[in-house]
Amino acid sequence: MTQSSAELYNQMHARSLSDPAGFWGEAAEEISWIKRWDTVLDDSKAPFYRWFKGGVMNTAYNCIDRHVEAGRGDQPAIIYDSPVTGTVETITYREFRDQVALFAGAMKRLGVEKGDRVILYMPMIPQAVVAMLACARLGAVHSVVFGGFAPHELATRLNDAKPRLIVSASCGIEPNRIVKYKPMLDAAIEQAEHKPERCIVYQRPQETAELVAGRDVDWNDALKGAVPADCVPVEATDPLYILYTSGTTGQPKGVIRDNGGHAVALKWTMKHIYNVKPGEVYWAASDVGWVVGHSYIVYAPLLNGNTTIVFEGKPVGTPDPGTFWRTIERHKVTTLFTAPTAFRAIKREDPNGEWIGKFDLTGFRALFLAGERSDPDTLQWAEEHLKVPVIDHWWQTETGWAISGNPLGVHLFPIKYGSATRPMAGWDVRVLAPDLSEMPRGDIGAICVKLPLPPGTLPSLWGADERFLKSYLTDYPGYYQTGDAGFIDDDGYVYIMSRTDDIINVAGHRLSTGAMEEVLSSHKDVAECAVIGVADDLKGQVPLGFVVLKMGVNRPDAEIVKEVVQLVRDQIGPVADFKRAVVVERLPKTRSGKILRGTMQKIADCQDYKMPATIDDPAILPEIADALKTLGYAKSHEGAAA
Numbered sequence: 001m002t003q004s005s006a007e008l009y010n011q012m013h014a015r016s017l018s019d020p021a022g023f024w025g026e027a028a029e030e031i032s033w034i035k036r037w038d039t040v041l042d043d044s045k046a047p048f049y050r051w052f053k054g055g056v057m058n059t060a061y062n063c064i065d066r067h068v069e070a071g072r073g074d075q076p077a078i079i080y081d082s083p084v085t086g087t088v089e090t091i092t093y094r095e096f097r098d099q100v101a102l103f104a105g106a107m108k109r110l111g112v113e114k115g116d117r118v119i120l121y122m123p124m125i126p127q128a129v130v131a132m133l134a135c136a137r138l139g140a141v142h143s144v145v146f147g148g149f150a151p152h153e154l155a156t157r158l159n160d161a162k163p164r165l166i167v168s169a170s171c172g173i174e175p176n177r178i179v180k181y182k183p184m185l186d187a188a189i190e191q192a193e194h195k196p197e198r199c200i201v202y203q204r205p206q207e208t209a210e211l212v213a214g215r216d217v218d219w220n221d222a223l224k225g226a227v228p229a230d231c232v233p234v235e236a237t238d239p240l241y242i243l244y245t246s247g248t249t250g251q252p253k254g255v256i257r258d259n260g261g262h263a264v265a266l267k268w269t270m271k272h273i274y275n276v277k278p279g280e281v282y283w284a285a286s287d288v289g290w291v292v293g294h295s296y297i298v299y300a301p302l303l304n305g306n307t308t309i310v311f312e313g314k315p316v317g318t319p320d321p322g323t324f325w326r327t328i329e330r331h332k333v334t335t336l337f338t339a340p341t342a343f344r345a346i347k348r349e350d351p352n353g354e355w356i357g358k359f360d361l362t363g364f365r366a367l368f369l370a371g372e373r374s375d376p377d378t379l380q381w382a383e384e385h386l387k388v389p390v391i392d393h394w395w396q397t398e399t400g401w402a403i404s405g406n407p408l409g410v411h412l413f414p415i416k417y418g419s420a421t422r423p424m425a426g427w428d429v430r431v432l433a434p435d436l437s438e439m440p441r442g443d444i445g446a447i448c449v450k451l452p453l454p455p456g457t458l459p460s461l462w463g464a465d466e467r468f469l470k471s472y473l474t475d476y477p478g479y480y481q482t483g484d485a486g487f488i489d490d491d492g493y494v495y496i497m498s499r500t501d502d503i504i505n506v507a508g509h510r511l512s513t514g515a516m517e518e519v520l521s522s523h524k525d526v527a528e529c530a531v532i533g534v535a536d537d538l539k540g541q542v543p544l545g546f547v548v549l550k551m552g553v554n555r556p557d558a559e560i561v562k563e564v565v566q567l568v569r570d571q572i573g574p575v576a577d578f579k580r581a582v583v584v585e586r587l588p589k590t591r592s593g594k595i596l597r598g599t600m601q602k603i604a605d606c607q608d609y610k611m612p613a614t615i616d617d618p619a620i621l622p623e624i625a626d627a628l629k630t631l632g633y634a635k636s637h638e639g640a641a642a
C-alpha cells in the first residue's frame with residue numbers, strides 16, 4: 001500500500017519530536033563537514049541546548065565553494081535586479097566565490113579574525129551579500145542593520161555587538177530620495193561608546209561619501225592587493241551572525257544564530273517547505289536587514305545551490321505594480337517569498353490583477369507569505385490571480401525559519417484562510433493557559449513551543465543569557481514563549497491572532513511601542529505618553545501616539561506633535577512610520593496606574609470592548625475617542641459595549 005503524502009508529513013513531524021537527534025542527524029548529511037559532530041543535541045546545559053556539538057564546518061564553504069567544486073561554477077548565484085537604478089547584473093557561483101574570498105582577504109588585512117563582530121549597514125546591493133559571506137568565510141560574526149534605522153539605533157547595536165569593523169555604502173535608494181548612509185554612520189559612531197577600528201565604504205555612483213582619514217577605506221581600495229582568504233573552520237556552535245530585533249524596551253535583543261544547526265535546518269527547509277530544487281531560481285522580496293533576508297535571500301538558497309535574487313525596489317512605484325511579475329518572468333523565478341503588505345500594495349494599485357496577465361509566469365510554482373498575519377482577502381486575491389498555491393507561514397527573527405506552514409515539498413494541506421497551517425518538523429507547538437495547562441482546541445492562549453527548539457533557532461541572546469531566559473523561557477518553564485497568541489483547531493492548524501506584548505507589526509517590520517514611548521518621553525514638554533498600534537489597510541498596523549503635556553506648556557499642540565513625530569524618525573528611523581500623534585489631557589489608567597493601551601487600541605479600531613473593571617476614571621475614555629476622531633480613527637465609536 002502506498003503511503004499518502006499527508007501520512008508522510010505526520011510521520012516526519014512525529015519522528016522529529018520523538019527522535020530529534022536521529023531526525024536532524026540525517027538532515028545534517030546534506031551539509032559538508034570538516035569534522036562530524038560528537039553529539040547531535042547537547043542538552044547538558046538545558047535550557048541552553050546546542051546542536052551538532054563538536055562538529056566543525058564553514059557556512060560560506062557550504063554556500064559557495066562546494067557548489068563550484070560540484071560543477072555549479074557557471075550557474076548564477078546572485079541576480080541583482082534594481083529597478084531603482086535600472087541595473088540587472090548576474091554573478092555566477094565562481095565569480096561570487098572569488099569576490100567573497102577577496103573581500104574576506106581585505107577584511108583579514110584590516111585585522112578581522114574569527115569571532116570578531118562586523119556590522120553591516122548596507123542597501124540591497126550584491127556587496128551586502130558578499131560582505132555577509134566574507135564574514136562567514138573568516139568565522140567573523142556579522143550583524144546586519146536595516147538601512148531604514150536611524151543613527152541612534154545603529155549606535156545601540158554598535159555598543160552591544162562591539163564590532164571591530166563596519167561595512168557600509170555611500171547610499172541607499174528609496175523611490176523618492178537618495179538615503180545618504182555615511183552621515184548616519186558617522187553620527188552613530190559619534191553617539192556610540194564603542195568605536196569600530198575601521199569602516200569599509202562601498203561608493204555607489206549615485207552618491208560619493210566623504211571618508212574619515214585613518215578610519216574609513218573605500219571598498220575598492222580595500223580590495224587592492226588583498227590576498228583571497230580561505231574558509232576558516234568553525235565549530236558548529238560558533239555564532240554565524242547576530243540579528244537585533246525589537247524588545248519591549250529601546251534596547252533591542254541580539255538574536256544569535258549558530259553555524260551548524262542553521263545550515264542543517266535551512267537546507268532542509270528548501271526541499272521540504274519550499275519544494276525548491278538546486279539550480280532553480282528562488283526569490284525572497286525582502287531586505288537583508290531582516291531575518292527573511294538572512295535566511296531566504298542569502299543562506300538557504302545558497303546552501304541549496306539556487307540562484308537568489310537581490311531586488312532593490314518596491315512592489316509598487318518602481319516603476320509600476322507589475323515589477324514583481326516582470327522580475328519573475330525575466331529571471332524564471334519558481335518561488336516567491338514576500339510579506340502580505342507587499343501584496344496589499346499591489347492589490348491596491350492593480351485590483352483586477354491586470355499587470356499579472358502581461359507577463360509569462362509559466363514556471364512560477366508557489367508564493368509564500370510571512371512577516372505578519374496574512375489577511376484572507378489578500379491571500380485569496382493572490383490565489384485567484386496567480387493560480388499557484390499561496391502559503392502563509394509563521395516564524396520569527398528568533399526562530400530563523402518557519403514554526404508553522406504548509407510543507408509543499410512533502411504535502412500540500414488544504415488551505416484554511418487565516419491559518420499558518422501545521423507545525424513544521426521539530427516544532428512541538430502548544431497553546432497554553434497561564435497555569436501551563438493546555439487550552440482546549442479552538443481556544444486562544446499563549447502560543448509556546450516545547451523545548452528543545454529545533455536547529456537553526458536562537459541558542460541565546462548576544463551577551464545576555466539572563467535576558468534570554470527571562471524573555472522566552474521563564475513564564476512557561478520547559479517551553480519557548482513565542483509572544484504570539486492564537487489557537488490550534490481540531491485539524492491541528494495553527495492560527496496566530498495577536499501579540500501578547502507591546503510589539504506591533506508595521507508593514508512586516510516588528511517594532512516596539514515601548515521603544516517609541518521612550519523617545520516621546522524624552523521630549524521636553526511631554527509629561528507622559530502612550531503608543532498603540534492601530535489597524536491599517538496597507539501596512540497591517542501603524543503606530544499612534546498620545547502625549548500629555550507638562551503643566552504650563554502653552555505652545556500649539558500641532559507644533560509639539562510635529563516635533564515628537566520628527567523625534568521618533570530621528571531616533572528610531574523612517575521604518576517606524578510614526579506619523580500620527582495627538583495631545584490629550586490625560587491617559588486612561590487602572591487604579592494601580594497601568595495605562596489601558598489595549599482599550600485605547602480597541603476604541604481606535606472601532607472594536608467592541610468591555611469597560612475595564614479596574615479603570616480609575618471611565619470619563620477619560622470618551623476623551624480618548626474624541627482625540628482619535630481628530631485623526632480619523634474611532635469614527636463609529638459610541639462608547640463601551642459593557
Ligand SMILES: CCC(=O)SCCNC(=O)CCNC(=O)[C@H](O)C(C)(C)COP(=O)(O)OP(=O)(O)OC[C@H]1O[C@@H](n2cnc3c(N)ncnc32)[C@H](O)[C@@H]1OP(=O)(O)O
Pocket residue numbers: 123146147148149172174179285286287290291292293313314315338339341342345370371372394395396397506507508509510539574575576577
Ligand atoms: C518572518 C520573520 C519576519 O517577520 S522578518 C521581517 C519580514 N518583513 C519584511 O520582509 C518587510 C516587508 N515590507 C517591505 O518590504 C516594505 O514595507 C514594502 C512592502 C516593500 C513597502 O516599502 P515602503 O514603501 O518603503 O514602506 P515602509 O513602510 O517599509 O517604509 C516606511 C519608511 O521607511 C523608509 N524606508 C524603507 N526602507 C528603507 C531603507 N532600506 N532605507 C531607508 N529608508 C527606508 C521608506 O522610504 C518610508 O519612508 P517615508 O516615511 O515614506 O519617508
